[in-house]
Amino acid sequence: MAVTIYDIAEVLETSRSTVSRALRNDSKIALATRKRVKKQALEMGYRPNLLARALVNGKTQTIGFLTGSVILEVTSATMAKLGDIAREGGYGVHMADTKGELDLTVKQAHELIARGVDGLIIRGCFPEATVEQLQTELDFSVPTVFIGGVRMPLPCQQVYYDQAIGVKQAVDSLYELGHRQIHMFFMPWKGWEKETRFSGFYEAMAERGLDGGREGLYEFPPGHLDEDGHRFFDIDVCFSRTKKFLKSHPDCTAILCSDDKLALLVLSHLVHMGVRVPEDISVVGFDGMAATAYSLPPLSTVVLPIGEMVHTAFDLLMDSMKNNNNQPKEVVIPSKFLVRRSAEQVRIRKEVTPG
Amino acid sequence: MAVTIYDIAEVLETSRSTVSRALRNDSKIALATRKRVKKQALEMGYRPNLLARALVNGKTQTIGFLTGSVILEVTSATMAKLGDIAREGGYGVHMADTKGELDLTVKQAHELIARGVDGLIIRGCFPEATVEQLQTELDFSVPTVFIGGVRMPLPCQQVYYDQAIGVKQAVDSLYELGHRQIHMFFMPWKGWEKETRFSGFYEAMAERGLDGGREGLYEFPPGHLDEDGHRFFDIDVCFSRTKKFLKSHPDCTAILCSDDKLALLVLSHLVHMGVRVPEDISVVGFDGMAATAYSLPPLSTVVLPIGEMVHTAFDLLMDSMKNNNNQPKEVVIPSKFLVRRSAEQVRIRKEVTPG
């Protein structure tokens, strides 16, 4: 069996308390003793039993991370970052997939709490849940902070992206490049925070006096999920949808996509149709997926600063764990437009501008 | 504070042991009592403290998952699957990123063990570590199973992919489609299990009497990692590399890529150069990434059956946790070639075959 402080105490012919204190560098213990104990502990390969420790002081140095579909890149990037940050802070991460469903989220949260997490970070929005539902269901007994792409409409600790701002920047940037006929492509999949992405588009277009209400939106079929949660698109349908769009909007010079996957899809379809990007049409994505960096052309996209969000959320959580309060607090993280090669000056303007 | 069995016992004017047993449905307890206790527990919102339970019976119902770069799709898919399977089995998952480095792996493993995981699943190979190093470093005190793409050269519980078999299938399939000039593209990045992928290629080519030794291999620059572990490619270099290849290998009709990312990259570059896939050149990937399903054309690829691997690994782990033994055991999971549109009969043959 594993070595315990008791074993060490026995060998050293001292008491458990002394060993315990010495190992934690208690200044009350003589320096010599501390040294002796630590040496012995090392020799015997002692490793503290964090469970026992947790039982007495009520802290496990573990946080729980609840998230919908781990396989999504934004999710796994978040998780990776959280793992790193938590580790630096001496915390472990217990993760659980919620499939983005409220009841599973609640269930898993209770699981994790029972397992003794000190705090909870929950990622995902629950679009079909009512505020009342959230209020009652999500009444957790440990400090909790929500993260995601939309504001949760209830008093809680949360950090979320301002998704609109990046879209606005994108529209502004396109405008300055001479674009006037700008459209937004989207796939209305479940749990997707579309409204905030749309609203940025609406606003920015309106500000410029451009046509960008609902008419500026162009919908794609969302495909379907396989049993592992991977989303598959019906590329033939999407292809013809893009084709149709081009026919019906011959004057469109720029396309904003509601997410990078769609943007990459559309990009490849355009290229196949002989439409040059960005010479003929500029394309912009949303999310900041890694793959946008090496598409051809590399995709301009609105990036969600995941690291910043995770940092903020973790700090918030640490804080409320320390003070054991869970007072409502909100932090907004701005998204930002990242310029790459897929967006360019419109041709018309190019021809007008002399070399 | 949280409700404990003691609180319930007090209210019911009975003993803690009765409550404890009743809650766990011990047949020794009168059915009426059980009912009464459970009802009371429910009413008081009792939730068992798994930590306390763990302290006494030495089991936390938690497993640890160690893995390199969480952000990779294969990794996150593995994690997602593991989370689901574990939950079904009543287990939680404590995850930690190892960056694919041996010392961090060891460190994290000890962390997790201290936190009380009942077992460990470790993903990742350690190409630069010697067998001796692994032997000494990886001497864990809890049941452990390794998973990954290569066989660990030491006695342990492991399940790994037979990566060669899928490559062979791919080559066979291409051969049957009339391809003779088949080449393999690869990026030699750290920790990548290239040899097994290569060996499948070598063997299959040799079996068919085709030129497929080292000369059949064509190397791409591996790009670089950002601080988050995302890999970025220098697309311009890759592009010109592909171009150069086409010039120097005008008779090549099929390209096998060592991973899907590379395949998708090459695919887009070929399309941009006006090379039609699959009409002019067939392309095959490796991994089974989701994105291969909706590239244009959808990519034929060698898929790694992640679900199968995780299932196997979990079962193995459960087994050795139950019997508390850690006897060496190996399971091999075959990869398999998945046919999609990116590979097709060679043109020559097409012309010969009458309509």
Added chain:
DNA sequence: TTGTAAGCGTTATCAC
């Protein structure tokens, strides 16, 4: 069928 009491490995509160 139920209750008593010991113990899991640690920390914390007292005395000494």
Added chain:
DNA sequence: GTGATAACGCTTACAA
């Protein structure tokens, strides 16, 4: 400075 001793919340012989 150090050592008993009582928690922490639960399980499990052993008694009753």
